[in-house]
Every structure is written in structure tokens, then in C-alpha cells.
Amino acid sequence: MNIYCAHPFTREYVGQSLADADPLEPENWLIPAHAYLDPPPAPAVGQAVVRSEDGAAWQLVADYRGTVYDTITGNPQQHEDLGDLPGNLTAEPRLSPFHVWASEGWVLDSDAQSLAERVAERAWRDSCLANTDYLAMPDYPLTDAARAEVIAYRQALRDWPEGGEFPLPEHRPEPPTWLAEKTQ
Known part of the structure; x- marks a missing residue:
């Protein structure tokens, strides 16, 4: 005779077994504790089979383990x-x-995302300004054309947060070609 076993504490279905015949009364079967004659239902994904608290029936419960x-x-x-x-x-x-x-x-909290993007881009902009501070010093040896490019680049960095494309990284101000090559 098939029996269907449940865990003694969680009451979760643990498997099928066979009942033993009673040696004193062979027409009877020995059914151990936490074993039942009725088969459990098949669970769907995300479900488990448990025996009800009163032991009367199998139940399907959510399984988020x-x-x-x-x-x-x-x-x-x-x-x-x-x-x-x-x-x-x-x-x-x-x-x-x-x-x-x-x-x-x-x-999505789009306000928080937008704020974080703006803060990150301002930090990038500030680091670019800090990294070019030495080039803005009047005694740094640059040609007049290079100095004008540095001044224009640094002004573009300062103006960028007020631009319509801020904080999109693909619209960042581009450094002069010679400076970009120097920092690579």
C-alpha cells in the first residue's frame, strides 16, 4: 500500500513510501505518524505541498525559499x-x-536618478577643471593659441551644467586635441 509522508515539523510533503502489513493482523496496514493514504496534489512552480495542521488534507502554499x-x-x-x-x-x-x-x-524614482546623474557629472566636470588648473596659470609655458583653447575649454566646462544636454555624458565638452592626447 502506498503512503505519502510529511515532515514532522514543517508538514511539507517529503515523498512516497510503502506501508507494512501488520504482523498480528495481516489484513491491516501499519501507517506511521506523518504518513497519509491520499496522494498530494502536484505543485506549480513557486508552490510547495504541505499537510494541513489538523492532518485532514494536503494544501498548496507559496514557496519563496x-x-x-x-x-x-x-x-x-x-x-x-x-x-x-x-x-x-x-x-x-x-x-x-x-x-x-x-x-x-x-x-523607478526618476528624480533620484536624475539628481545622481547630475551630481556625478558635476563631479566629472570639477575633476576636469582641477586637472587643468595648472594650464591656466599665467607662467605655464603655452602658446597663445593653446592658452586660448584651454580658456575656452574650461569655460565650456563651467557653462555645461546650464546647457540643455547636461548631464548626458555624450555631450560633455571636448578638450583641445593636444590636451586629450596628452592625458591618454
Whole structure:
């Protein structure tokens, strides 16, 4: 006789076995604890089969065991319990640092993303200005034409944050050719 076994603590279906005949009453079968005669249903992806608390029937429950994500930080963590996830966890990975959790899932916070892009581009611009400070010194040996190119480049860097294409990197001010070759 086939029997269907459940884990004694989690009640999760663990497999099928055979019941033994009772040696004192051969017409009866010995059914061990946490074993049942009714077969469990087939679970779908993301489900597990467990026996109800009262032992009366098999149930399908959500199975999110494994890596899940914190809805506040987006950090991955391991989850070991059967059933629905607590409200602070999701099975969906955070798509970027600029996504925030909402009732419909991760949504892009475009304001935060735009601010971060602007801050990063200003930092790039500031480093370009700092890296060319020595060229702007009146005693640095440059030709008048090269000095004019440096002055124009540095002014373009200063004006760039107010430009319509800021902070798109493909629209960054280009350094004079001789300076770009020197810094490569």
C-alpha cells in the first residue's frame, strides 16, 4: 500500500513510501505518524505541498525559499520559511539603486536618478577643471593659441551644467586635441 509522508515539523510533503502489513493482523496496514493514504496534489512552480495542521488534507502554499529581497534596501537575503513573504520582503530583485518599493512592485524614482546623474557629472566636470588648473596659470609655458583653447575649454566646462544636454555624458565638452592626447 502506498503512503505519502510529511515532515514532522514543517508538514511539507517529503515523498512516497510503502506501508507494512501488520504482523498480528495481516489484513491491516501499519501507517506511521506523518504518513497519509491520499496522494498530494502536484505543485506549480513557486508552490510547495504541505499537510494541513489538523492532518485532514494536503494544501498548496507559496514557496519563496531561497534568495529574496528587502523592500527598503533592496539587499538580497536568504528566506527559509514556506508560505507568503512578510511585507518587507519580495521575490523581485531591485532593478537599480534608483528603484523604490511601491504597492505595484519596484518603481523607478526618476528624480533620484536624475539628481545622481547630475551630481556625478558635476563631479566629472570639477575633476576636469582641477586637472587643468595648472594650464591656466599665467607662467605655464603655452602658446597663445593653446592658452586660448584651454580658456575656452574650461569655460565650456563651467557653462555645461546650464546647457540643455547636461548631464548626458555624450555631450560633455571636448578638450583641445593636444590636451586629450596628452592625458591618454
